[in-house]
Amino acid sequence: MSFQSLNLVDELNQALTHLEFVEPTEIQTLSIPLILQGNDLLATAQTGTGKTAAFMLPILNRLISENHAHQAVRALVLAPTRELAQQVAKDARRLAKFSEIKVACIYGGANIGPQEKIIKEGADIVVATPGRLLDHMIKGTLSLNAVEQLVFDEADRMLDMGFMGEIKRIMRKVPENRQTLLFSATMDDVVLSQVNTWLNNPERVGVEQQNSTADKVEQIFYAVDEERKRELIAHLIGKNNWQQVLVFTRTKKSADDYAKELNKDGLATLAIHGDKSQGARDRALEQFKSGKTRVLVATDVAARGIDIKALNYVINAELPYVAEDYIHRIGRTGRAGNAGRSISLVSIDEQWLLEEIEVLLDTRLTPQWLEGYEPDLTREPKDNRKNSSKSRKQRDEKRILGQRTRRRKR
Structure with missing residues (x-):
């Protein structure tokens, strides 16, 4: 499979050419068509397998196609650490380089003021750690009412780090009629028992652990x-x-x-x-x-x-x-x-x-x-x-x- 065969919008094909991406990785090949079809997804994939592009390309494809830039936050990516959030946001901006899509990254351990400014200027995609996202929601600087696509990146780590309480509060504020994508390095019974209620009849894919x-x-x-x-x-x-x-x-x-x-x-x-x-x-x-x-x-x-x-x-x-x-x-x-x-x-x-x-x-x-x-x-x-x-x-x-x-x- 090639990226061309996925029939992505021109802006994304330009970005892929610019980034010298030739063929999708295994997790991208398995995930992208399912996400483009609108399915919820439960994916097992570690960092380093190309999972960010696996969910970000179809998200961007939808946002660019529907052309509602900056009107509201329409895609939300939750990550367990600020380092991962920063990397995901960086990758998203690279893929969105030839479009008008704006990406905001919000995380703890940094001044909240500049983040508020970025959000007010308009963001189509928000990549966030759960705690800082709740801070913005409580302050009223960020609404999740228009979120159409929700991603949990490294869901198992979020659970291990004790974010279940924050996630439950966030889930109450996102629309029920949404597409949910969950990526996790492991997918044991403990993880499944906690995340099943977040998804609607999800497709399941997985790739070999990188190590x-x-x-x-x-x-x-x-x-x-x-x-x-x-x-x-x-x-x-x-x-x-x-x-x-x-x-x-x-x-x-x-x-x-x-x-x-x-x-x-x-x-x-x-x-x-x-x-x-x-x-x-x-x-x-x-x-x-x-x-x-x-x-x-x-x-x-x-x-x-x-x-x-x-x-x-x-x-x-x-x-x-x-x-x-x-x-x-x-x-x-x-x-x-x-x-x-x-x-x-x-x-x-x-x-x-x-x-x-x-x-x-x-x-x-x-x-x-x-x-x-x-x-x-x-x-x-x-x-x-x-x-x-x-x-x-x-x-x-x-x-x-x-x-x-x-x-x-x-």
């Missing part, structure tokens, strides 16, 4: 100096005679640089990223799939939609700044019952990024040394602030409040 992707892929980490990464990649591919290899970088410039140097090493390599035309990206992908190109270097955004069932090797030339992107990357391999292997090259400056991945996976990841490519232990990180005790403490505190709450066990 199980990591369990299926052999993950190898090598400690290596930054300037020797390209040399090590060429060595690994050549020595092991690997054929289709997907290499990830953080930036477009890095993608081009790696592709250029790997070609010099005699490895047929192409790069795909946002500065390449859609035609060029499609051609590069086809050459990679057919085996004409041995190595494909990609940025995270450009790699979305890549689905090669027999891809056995993924190399992280640079660790991602967002830990969840690591799961997305290695999830490109080990599909359809095939063996999968990911190799991550970790420089001294990326140690803090490795720690973020450790927290996400709840496991210790120890880089190996490869003979001939041992790192220079006399080096210090370029940005010592990232690796200072204070910085690590701040990251721990952020994790406690954010989407990934588990602190790594020492």
Whole structure:
């Protein structure tokens, strides 16, 4: 399935092209048609599966099609934490970029005044944490009388965090004649018993938990100096005679640089990223799939939609700044019952990024040394602030409040 086959409005197709989204993820493929048909939905999906677009695209499609911009809040998304609310709102604005739809994000821990101003200026979609939403309702700055679509994002976490009382009060103020969409990482009997009354004969869909992707892929980490990464990649591919290899970088410039140097090493390599035309990206992908190109270097955004069932090797030339992107990357391999292997090259400056991945996976990841490519232990990180005790403490505190709450066990 492609996004084009969903028959979304032009404004959304423009946004998808701009964001370089090629093919829907599994949860998007399962959810979007059902939501577009007006069904209530009960979906099992973790963060990182593309669930935000799974509910936001059909919501935006309806709002844009009906063209009642800013008259009232017509879609409400409830999220358990301000970090998740902010991310959902950010993603919604990206998808709404070519429309007139306005998105407001309201959450606790911030001055309520600016939020009131945003609401008064008009919002079609409100993304909110339950407590702060109630504050606005009590003050009379926000009405839910016109809400047509209601989303519970990470519903299980909202229940775990004790928001049931707030949710019940909110539910009394939203119209009964609405579409309700509930997304939860887990869907056990306890969750179902509490949420069933919120939905009307819902359709049920679910996708595999994302961390199980990591369990299926052999993950190898090598400690290596930054300037020797390209040399090590060429060595690994050549020595092991690997054929289709997907290499990830953080930036477009890095993608081009790696592709250029790997070609010099005699490895047929192409790069795909946002500065390449859609035609060029499609051609590069086809050459990679057919085996004409041995190595494909990609940025995270450009790699979305890549689905090669027999891809056995993924190399992280640079660790991602967002830990969840690591799961997305290695999830490109080990599909359809095939063996999968990911190799991550970790420089001294990326140690803090490795720690973020450790927290996400709840496991210790120890880089190996490869003979001939041992790192220079006399080096210090370029940005010592990232690796200072204070910085690590701040990251721990952020994790406690954010989407990934588990602190790594020492």
